Amino acid sequence: xxxxxxxxxxxxxxxxxxxxxxxxxxxxxxxxxxxxxxxxxxxxxxxxxxxxxxxxxxxxxxxxxxxxxxxxxxxxxxxxxxxxxxxxxxxxxxxxxxxxxxxxxxxxxxxxxxxxxxxxxxxxxxxxxxxxxxxxxxxxxxxxxxxxxxxxxxxxxxxxxxxxxxxxxxxxxxxxxxxxxxxxxxxxxxxxxxxxxxxxxxxxxxxxxxxxxxxxxxxxxxxxxxxxxxxxxxxxxxxxxxxxxxxxxxxxxxxxxxxxxxxxxxxxxxxxxxxxxxxxxxxxxxxxxxxxxxxxxxxxxxxxxxxxxxxxxxxxxxxxxxxxxxxxxxxxxxxxxxxxxxxxxxxxxxxxxxxxxxxxxxxxxxxxxxxxxxxxxxxxxxxxxxxxxxxxxxxxxxxxxxxxxxxxxxxxxxxxxxxxxxxxxxxxxxxxxxxxxxxxxxxxxxxxxxxxxxxxxxxxxxxxxxxxxxxxxxxxxxxxxxxxxx
Amino acid sequence: xxxxxxxxxxxxxxxxxxxxxxxxxxxxxxxxxxxxxxxxxxxxxxxxxxxxxxxxxxxxxxxxxxxxxxxxxxxxxxxxxxxxxxxxxxxxxxxxxxxxxxxxxxxxxxxxxxxxxxxxxxxxxxxxxxxxxxxxxxxxxxxxxxxxxxxxxxxxxxxxxxxxxxxxxxxxxxxxxxxxxxxxxxxxxxxxxxxxxxxxxxxxxxxxxxxxxxxxxxxxxxxxxxxxxxxxxxxxxxxxxxxxxxxxxxxxxxxxxxxxxxxxxxxxxxxxxxxxxxxxxxxxxxxxxxxxxxxxxxxx
Numbered sequence: 001x002x003x004x005x006x007x008x009x010x011x012x013x014x015x016x017x018x019x020x021x022x023x024x025x026x027x028x029x030x031x032x033x034x035x036x037x038x039x040x041x042x043x044x045x046x047x048x049x050x051x052x053x054x055x056x057x058x059x060x061x062x063x064x065x066x067x068x069x070x071x072x073x074x075x076x077x078x079x080x081x082x083x084x085x086x087x088x089x090x091x092x093x094x095x096x097x098x099x100x101x102x103x104x105x106x107x108x109x110x111x112x113x114x115x116x117x118x119x120x121x122x123x124x125x126x127x128x129x130x131x132x133x134x135x136x137x138x139x140x141x142x143x144x145x146x147x148x149x150x151x152x153x154x155x156x157x158x159x160x161x162x163x164x165x166x167x168x169x170x171x172x173x174x175x176x177x178x179x180x181x182x183x184x185x186x187x188x189x190x191x192x193x194x195x196x197x198x199x200x201x202x203x204x205x206x207x208x209x210x211x212x213x214x215x216x217x218x219x220x221x222x223x224x225x226x227x228x229x230x231x232x233x234x235x236x237x238x239x240x241x242x243x244x245x246x247x248x249x250x251x252x253x254x255x256x257x258x259x260x261x262x263x264x265x266x267x268x269x270x271x272x273x274x275x276x277x278x279x280x281x282x283x284x285x286x287x288x289x290x291x292x293x294x295x296x297x298x299x300x301x302x303x304x305x306x307x308x309x310x311x312x313x314x315x316x317x318x319x320x321x322x323x324x325x326x327x328x329x330x331x332x333x334x335x336x337x338x339x340x341x342x343x344x345x346x347x348x349x350x351x352x353x354x355x356x357x358x359x360x361x362x363x364x365x366x367x368x369x370x371x372x373x374x375x376x377x378x379x380x381x382x383x384x385x386x387x388x389x390x391x392x393x394x395x396x397x398x399x400x401x402x403x404x405x406x407x408x409x410x411x412x413x414x415x416x417x418x419x420x421x422x423x424x425x426x427x428x429x430x431x432x433x434x435x436x437x438x439x440x441x442x443x444x445x446x447x448x449x450x451x452x453x454x455x456x457x458x459x460x461x462x463x464x465x466x467x468x469x470x471x472x473x474x475x476x477x478x479x480x481x482x483x484x485x486x
Numbered sequence: 487x488x489x490x491x492x493x494x495x496x497x498x499x500x501x502x503x504x505x506x507x508x509x510x511x512x513x514x515x516x517x518x519x520x521x522x523x524x525x526x527x528x529x530x531x532x533x534x535x536x537x538x539x540x541x542x543x544x545x546x547x548x549x550x551x552x553x554x555x556x557x558x559x560x561x562x563x564x565x566x567x568x569x570x571x572x573x574x575x576x577x578x579x580x581x582x583x584x585x586x587x588x589x590x591x592x593x594x595x596x597x598x599x600x601x602x603x604x605x606x607x608x609x610x611x612x613x614x615x616x617x618x619x620x621x622x623x624x625x626x627x628x629x630x631x632x633x634x635x636x637x638x639x640x641x642x643x644x645x646x647x648x649x650x651x652x653x654x655x656x657x658x659x660x661x662x663x664x665x666x667x668x669x670x671x672x673x674x675x676x677x678x679x680x681x682x683x684x685x686x687x688x689x690x691x692x693x694x695x696x697x698x699x700x701x702x703x704x705x706x707x708x709x710x711x712x713x714x715x716x717x718x719x720x721x722x723x724x725x726x727x728x729x730x731x732x733x734x735x736x737x738x739x740x741x742x743x744x745x746x747x748x749x750x751x752x753x754x755x756x757x758x759x760x761x762x763x764x765x766x767x768x769x770x771x772x773x774x775x776x777x778x779x780x781x782x783x784x785x786x
Contacts, residue, residue: 041756042685042696059669059676059761060537201538210767212592212742277593358594365733365768365777366745367755433754434612434775437695 007469010480015087017476018100019392022076022083024462025111026385029076031455033069033119039448055119064202068118068130072111074228075137078182079107080388081235082144088242089175090155095147099140106136134190141183148176161247162255170255171246174238177259181266182231188270189224192217206373210366219273227269229377229384230290234262236387237294240335243391244301254296261289280354291347294339301336302326330407331398335390338383341415345422346380360429368428375425379418382451386414389458396461396475409457417450513627513690513699516711520704522556522630525549526661526723527785533660534667537763542656547785550653550661553703553726554632554734554778555644557614561622563644564606564615572647573605580606582643592742596769604771605640612775630702632732632778638746638770641735641779650783652737655765657782658749662729662762664722669761671721671728676757680717681706681730683757689714690753697754700778701731729760732778744769752776 011017034040035049036057050057057065082103086096113129150164150173157163162170193200196217205222208214214222238258240246246254265286271279309325310317317325327333353361353372361369393406420443423430431439468474527549535542564580567573573582586600608617613635614628636644638652645652653661662671670676678686682701685691689711691698704726705711708718721728733748745767751760754776758764768777 056675059674059758060539060667062758062761063537203537207765210594210743210745212595212740358596362594363769363772365748365766365772365774367759367766432611433697437697440697441695 003472006480007476010469010476012104013097013100014480014483015083015100016395016479016483018083018104019080019395020462020465021104022080022107023388023392023458024465025108026073026076027455027458027462029069029073029111029115033115039444053120057119061118063204063207065118066204067202068114070225071134072107072114072130074232075107075110075134077232077384077388078137079103081232081239082140084239084391085144085175085235086147088239089148089172091147095143099143099147102136102143103140106133106138106140109133110137138183138186138190141179141186145176145179145183148172148179150176158247160251162252170259171238171241171251174255174258174262175235177262178231178234178238181262182228182235185224185227185231185266185269188220188227192220192224206370209369209373210362214276216273219276223269223272225377227266229380230265230269231262233380233384234258234290236384237290237297237339239391240301240339240387241297243335243394244297244304244332246297246300248300250296250300254293257289257296258293261286261291261293264289291343298336298339301332305329305332305336330404330411331390331394334407334411335387337411338387338390338414341418342380342383345418346376346383349422349426350376364428372425375421379421379425382414382418382421386410386454389454393461396465396479406457406461410454413450413453413457415450417447417454420444420446420450512625513631514712515627516630516702516705518630518702518704518707518709520553520707520726522551522553522559522703524552525783526552526725528657528661528723531665533663533665535656535659535763537761539667542660544656544660548653548657548782549650549785550657550723550725550782551780552724554732554780555641556630556703557624557633558629560633560636560644561615561624563647564622567643567647573643574602575608576602578608579604580608580640582639584639587739587744588741590742595742596744598744598770603639604637604773605643606636607773610635610773612773628700631700632703632727634700634732634775634778635773636778637773638735638768640773642737645737645779645781645783648781648783650781652735652779653782654738655736655747655749658734658736659762661723661725661782662721662750666722671725671762672717672719676729676760677717679706679715680719681727681751681757681760682753683730683751683760684753684755686730686753686757700753703727703731705731729762732776733766735777735779746770748777 009017011021035045037046040046049055083100086099109129110133113126113131113133117123117126117130150168150170155169155172156167157169157171164170164173203218203221205225208218208222241251241254263286265283268279268282268286271282305328306317306322306325307314309328310321314322349372353376361372389410390407393403398406424440424443424447427436427439427443465476468476527547528544530545530547532541532543534540564573568575568580573580575581581602582605584598584601584603587598589595589597606615607613608615614625614631614633615622616625642652668674670680672680679688682688682690682698682705685696686698688698688701688705690701706716706719707726709716719729720726728750730751731753732750733752734750736747736749738747746769748766748768749762749764751764
């Protein structure tokens, strides 16, 4: 009995356990519902899924199902980031416990209610559970914002880190800003959904990009999905900064930029509804601030990785030794490298699309533009997921060969997949429609192989953790002992 | 070193992949038994429009072609229209006059002034028509395939030359689904042998990959072709190919934008894009290997 209680405490009351449960649920949802997507449908797996579960997936409801699936996965990601934030940012233990408990019930309710409602019959009770879950997540967000208050005199800036007036911890302020911006941006999506009630006409943003007359609800939904993904990325950048003990001059530059960027980009997205054209320029300004802050983090992180490995003898090291030192820890290097790589497969392509929209992208049929858009944010979401995996693997204490193998497999495989996906999304720049098939076959093979490798690496990690739970004195016990149950 | 091997594999794969695809060989000549000269009548009345099934009323009856316009039909038209002077040749292209669109100066809107616009890019690799400096003929085997690589201007001109018009989106959708809110012309599910879409494994994908080639109009009519059994997939009004094969230009011109819309999905997109409300859009001078059209006309 005590063993079960201990395991429950590990899974639902410790940070590592809570993150493990959320990653496992995301992995299961991705693997299970991913069987319904394009390449899987091509292989006939979708049809087998439908037969196996005796489901009739009404084609009219496809967009609704997808929206529900995205939301449930995103909620779990938000929960993971929240667990990490409550663990690494000083706050009172009851606050930590309340936030984590609330968001855990919330995201699991949203996930179960949402997916059952969407894929297993439209029982409105499950829709209610989905909504209730989201409300709990929002409430947990309010609690988190309160706990992160940068004005609390108990939590001043660390020595050497960015400091505001009266010793205010600007990193804490950046977390706080992100939390408040996320709450507002959640409302930015929730209000139109609630306003329309059950009569909301579901659509995917990529399907309406060329429509001249987008109503306020459509604009707010489009803004909502963009800003939520952005804020998830901001939160993750801050987490990585904390993980690497980001401080010093670059930290003092980065934190004000991160705070200003988060505020500007969030306001820019909200402005999309009343002033769509101006809003884009505001968003660009906010993006530059955030990208600069992330750049400072990467410079600091790369330098730190080298210095730590070379034991401060960096001045005497040659270039090969420096590169070797930089690459010696694939988990920490991977988290930073993915931020750099993101610029090649997301940011630069996005900039190109924005600058050459009318001259290039909109000369193509809308279906081609749609592929670039969906590719763009799928890659960004994927990169975010890999950074979370690096962080999580590090917290598990992966060492030696396991650390090297896991880290490098995820870096190489995911970057092959994301690079190929970016190539696929922009294929019309290089190849005509009638000549595209060999290219499509090659890049899709790379995407599938890359993602499959990442999923296998994740599955190995998950199976290891699952088997560990059956051991009386497994890692879980050690990890539980390191942390006071919340 | 760890990164060099996968990097080399990737670069090699991309170089191989970027090599031009082999030109499709002459397709097998397949008679479907569906006559592309036949028109179906769509009665006046209300139907459910778009993904959210909004009731829309079309208060007149009209006729619409049972199939897409074929290469043979378009070649015939070009020879007559060139002789009549309705279209002309310029810089190895077929062009024709267009009166221009109202321009409102909205963001992203391009101005379309009165003038001559591209109808048919002669010599384009996707075009199944050949011009020998006198007449247009069809590449062997493609006679009853839908005409492709025709611009919106070229599609509109064809329909008007033949006394009709490009169907509006509403006319097109009503003809595709009638009034019961169905998602596909034949019902609410889609099977591989019901329409020509990406990786539907039809005989015209052989050697071409998942995107494949066009299928002859009316191919999915329940017949067996050399061992390949199709399902009969007409719309409620007896129209074929209202889902898949080629996107179909529609005639609407919307204020504030220069794009023209297409319906029906094509051989190059996944099955869900064949739902009757799925839209695609492009500039009116766009042409491609997966874009064709059919015409509507007044009910007799």
